[in-house]
Amino acid sequence: MNVFDNMRRDTIYRVPTFLIFLLLLLALAVPVTAQNSPTSGTVTADDVNAIAKQMYCPVCENIPLDVCSTAACAQWRDEIRIQLQQGRTEQEIKNDFVARYGDRVLGTPQDPTLRALSLVTPWMIAALVALVAAVVLVRWWRGRGTAALATTGSVAAPSDDDYRARLERDLQARR
């Protein structure tokens, strides 16, 4: 049962942390609270979750590691905790997981090609659309004079709007 496993591991790693913390608190004669706020050398669940949030569950695709309740995810979070306790940085931990399980463990791949493919492509498409829009705009701008001439030339033939307005007036008069 993942929750029990999680709790058991939590307990194992919390015992020394808690004792050290308790000693510190006693020494400083500060009232004891239930906080396990981060201090140098301690690894809190928040520290673990801050990294886990950027990673994805190995079992249930598309669920961030910090919120997944499967046993596999609890185990990965414990691995992050251990690596943090060993003094590894966030990037080193992420690199380690990517090396072992591939780029899919992260929300954005680390491999330069995959990263470029993922992040640059939408902007390239946007740039392409902007380019097409600009071309259309320039063509429209250049053709505006011609359109204006065409409109001037067709003064004798009333526009659709004029025709509708006249129709409306005629209808009003008949009512």
Add this chain to the structure above:
Amino acid sequence: MLAEIGFVSTFLAFVASIYAIIAAVYGGRQHSERLVASARNAALLTFPLLLVATGALVIALIRGEYQMSYVWSVSDPNTQLFYRITALWGSQKGSILFWCFLMSLFAVGALVLNWRTHRRLMPYVIAYTMATLAFFLGLVVFYENPFERWWIVGEEAVEAALIPAGAVAPSMQRLAETANGLNPLLRHFGMIIHPPMLYLGFVAFTIPFAFAMAALASGDLSTNWIKATRRWSLVAWLFLALGLLLGGRWAYDVLGWGGYWGWDPVENAAFLPWLIGTAFLHSVMIQEKRGMLKVWNMFLIIGTFSAVIFGTFATRSGLIDSVHSFARSEIGFPMFFFWAAITVISVGLILWRWNRGELKDEHPFVNILSRESLFVLNNVVFVLLFVAIFWGSFGAPVISELFMGEDITLGQDYFLRVTPPLFVALYILMGVAPLSAWGATSLRRLGKALLVPLALTALFLVIIVVTQHTSDPGALFGYGIVSLAGFVALYETYRGASARRRSIGESWPRAVLALFTRNRRRYGGYIVHLGITIIGIGVIGSTLFQQTTQRTLAVGESVDFGGYTLRYDNFTNAIADDGRQMQIADVTLIRNGQVLTTMRPRHDIYPTQPMTIAASYSTLENDFYVLLVGWEETNANSATFKMYINPLINLVWWGGLILILGTLIGAWPTETLPVTLREPAAVNGRARAKA
């Protein structure tokens, strides 16, 4: 017997829909009224047949006919009556049948309402709606049959619609004992009505698509198809919006993420047709008013329908895995084929008509600041947003796996990098476009119209800075852009009512009411914009300022977090009526020394899976959201809690309600009386005014 009734009815509906397609196309081409009427009758017949089929399945679920493998897989003797009924869409097979039922209902509605007024379009409307229905019925009949039964053949249990040779029926008691029960994730109000809302949205978009294709096929390229389907499009859009909102609420309450939107591919699959559909709703107004963007509108409605079918394919085929998706199944290839075929045929039809010069715009673009130009820009941004989300959800993962052999996941990190600039552009356009005029607007006039909304926005930002002590420039920029759109909507409504007061001398309530009565579409749209603004403020607050922490507390201990104090009081084990085990923590929430509430976050253990059920304390300011994530095994003297503070999150739900209200106002039918009937009323009105 219910299985036989259901299967035969479904099969007959399948045959009727195929006949309707053939008769409608042939009748349309031969100008045979008799054949087209026959096609219509066949199409109408699908509804009662599918009503019988769906009814048979619902009755089987209620009666607990576990010999039907679908009933066995989604219910058990402990399942409550309510969940037995909703189990109709609790798994793939039943949900496809339900989809077919809704499709036939909408097709019948479209045919009955438009038969006399749009006769030229009807043969092709029948053909397209029935082609879609026939495809899904084909899936039910040949791949995902909910009327299959369990049989014992030799030593093996097999599922089959027809009795296999030498088969015997298994014992009912044994089947009842081993039945699966409904997926625990689906036992939530949001999840009960979220799928039908999405299906209604998906199915309803088939109707404008069918009319658009009918216009192309028949050559009636006037705005008839748009007028006939305006309300269908709005209704479809509303149902999709409702489905998305309810899905978000379900995720928030049940999945224990502390959030409502995870950029999961299945969530995105439902969001994509909504985006293109929104672009279509805006763009189609330009065709109605100015006779422009005919080709573009056709592409947008095809894109919307195509996104609907692709989303269904992605969710049901196993292309992507997600907590929202159905299991991998055999329907992937047929669905992909249908999606590709319908898209290619539709695009082919557009290009054919375009090539013949039949889709030319009636007016040119005159000014870059005109309303139509700004609507086009808005469309471009919607399409870019569509592309960015599609790429992150399906494009990049599938391409990297197929061509680079690397399985990748693009999560929140990707979406929060790529989409914000596009959302900013959308909100800016939402603020500016309503102030521009059709045809042409000068920059000076637009700037003048923006003065008051800009001043209100500045005031709003000052209030935020002073009262909330927010100095994050990104957040203030976001709040400013989003609130500008809302203030424009409010100011435009104020201006309209004010003009009525000045010219007619109406009171404020009467003037506002008259505005909404006379131009429901415009002012309903402003209410929708206001709803989207409120949602935007909620999203910014809950995304940028969310706080989270995880703490282990002993009984009686408390933790201070985000201005609140949480005290762990007690731990209980219980067994619910439906047999699940519950581990419940009693916690008390305190603020400024005052007890606000007691909450009971819990852990439910079902035979199939555990679930973490959050407890939350909601105010307009924020939600205090707490999850029980662990406890001491022996006596629960200590327990671990994950806590979130989600600022302004309730604005997302309130904004959603306002959006629904606005859409209903916009879609509400306007009674148009003939001139002869209007005349006396108008005369009386004028007489009263003179008096």
